[in-house]
Amino acid sequence: MANQTEGGSHRAAPVHTDPEDVSLLTAxxxxxxxxxxxxxxxxxxxxxxxxxxxxxxVPVGKAALSHHFSVLxxxxxxxxxxxxxxxxxxxxxxxxxxxxxxxxxxxxxxDDLD
Amino acid sequence: MANQTEGGSHRAAPVHTDPEDVSLLTAxxxxxxxxxxxxxxxxxxxxxxxxxxxxxxVPVGKAALSHHFSVLxxxxxxxxxxxxxxxxxxxxxxxxxxxxxxxxxxxxxxDDLD
DNA sequence: CCGAGTGTTCGATGAGCATCGTACAGTGCG
DNA sequence: CGCACTGTACGATGCTCATCGAACACTCGG
Numbered sequence: 544m545a546n547q548t549e550g551g552s553h554r555a556a557p558v559h560t561d562p563e564d565v566s567l568l569t570a571x572x573x574x575x576x577x578x579x580x581x582x583x584x585x586x587x588x589x590x591x592x593x594x595x596x597x598x599x600x601v602p603v604g605k606a607a608l609s610h611h612f613s614v615l616x617x618x619x620x621x622x623x624x625x626x627x628x629x630x631x632x633x634x635x636x637x638x639x640x641x642x643x644x645x646x647x648x649x650x651x652x653x654d655d656l657d
Numbered sequence: 658m659a660n661q662t663e664g665g666s667h668r669a670a671p672v673h674t675d676p677e678d679v680s681l682l683t684a685x686x687x688x689x690x691x692x693x694x695x696x697x698x699x700x701x702x703x704x705x706x707x708x709x710x711x712x713x714x715v716p717v718g719k720a721a722l723s724h725h726f727s728v729l730x731x732x733x734x735x736x737x738x739x740x741x742x743x744x745x746x747x748x749x750x751x752x753x754x755x756x757x758x759x760x761x762x763x764x765x766x767x768d769d770l771d
Numbered sequence: 772c773c774g775a776g777t778g779t780t781c782g783a784t785g786a787g788c789a790t791c792g793t794a795c796a797g798t799g800c801g
Numbered sequence: 802c803g804c805a806c807t808g809t810a811c812g813a814t815g816c817t818c819a820t821c822g823a824a825c826a827c828t829c830g831g
Contacts, residue, residue: 554827555779567767571689576819577682597777607820609779628777628828643767645759653681653757668797669809690789711807721790723809742798742807 554625562619562635562642570643573618578603579611580656583620586634587651595629620647668739676733676749676756684757687732688764692717693725697734700748701765709743734761 573579578601585599596612597605612632615621619642622633640647687693692715699713710726711719726746729735733756736747754761 566769567764568689568691568694571685575682575685575689578819580682595777603819604821605778606780606822610819613779625827628775630778643763646763649757649760650681655680656682692789709807717789718791719808720792720810724789727809739797739808742805744808 556625557616557623557630558613559622560617560619562638565617565619565642567643570618570620570646573614573620574646574650576611576614577656578607579615580650582611582615583634583647584651586621586632587636591633592624592626592631594632595626596623596632597629670739671730671737671744672727673736674731674733676752679731679733679756681757684732684734684760687728687734688760690725690728692721693729694764696725696729697748697761698765700735700746701750705747706738706740706745708746709740710737710746711743 574583581601582599586594596608599608601608601611603611612621612623616623619639620635622635623630624633625631634647636647688697695715696713700708710722713722715722715725717725726735726737730737733753734749736749737744738747739745748761750761
C-alpha cells in the first residue's frame, strides 16, 4: 500500500531503508566510494535538513548524484525529505551507529580518503 | 630439515602494504566483498600462521583466491609467509586496528553478512 | 499559466573487477 | 630424479556499477 499520508505532496516519496535491515556488506559497499564518502562527510558538517541534493561539491552530474543518494538511502545512511522544490538531507547518525557502532565515526574522523 | 634462513627461499616474497599507508577508501573496498569478508573472519578464528591459503572454505577457484589474498595484503589486513610449499597467513589485528580503530572489530562482531 | 529551478528515470556507454582455465614455478617427499 | 601439492601469472570473459545526456515530473514565483 501507498503510505502517502497527508494530502500535501503529489510526489514520489523517497524510499528509505532502516539501518537495522542493512547488511554489513551493503553498508561497506555503500561507503566504498569516494563520491559517497564526500557526501557523507559534507553532510556531517552541516545541520540536519539544511542541505539539498544539489548543494554538494562533487564532480558528477545530476543523474549520478541522484543515484548516489539512492544508494545512501538504501544503506540507511541518509534520510531525505521534500521541502518545496528541493529534497533536503539528514545523516542518520544515531540509527546507523546503533547498527554499526563506530563505523560512521571512523569515516568522519579519517583525515585522508585516497 | 629445519627452518630456512634468509638465503633459503628462491621464491617471490609476497608484497605487503603497511596499514599506515592504506587509505580509507582502499580499506573499505577491500572489505566490501563477501569472499574476503569470509576469509578475514575465518582467519580471525584461527591462530596466527596456522592457515594456508587453500585451507579456506570459499566457493572460488585457486586463481580467484590468490587474487583475494593479494587485495587483502594490499589493504594491510593480512600478512603472509612461506612455510614449505604452503603460504600461511596472519590477520594483522593490532596494526590494522591502530590505523582504523574499531573497524576490524566491527567486521568480526557482525553476525550476518548478507 | 508559464518558466526557472530541482531532482528522478531511462537507455547507453565504458571501466573496473571477480572469476575461470591453463600454464608455470617452487617445495618437499619417496 | 620425478611426482604430487601449493600457489602465482596470464589472458579471456562476463557482470556490476559509476557516469552521462536527454526526457520527464514536480514546485513555486511572477
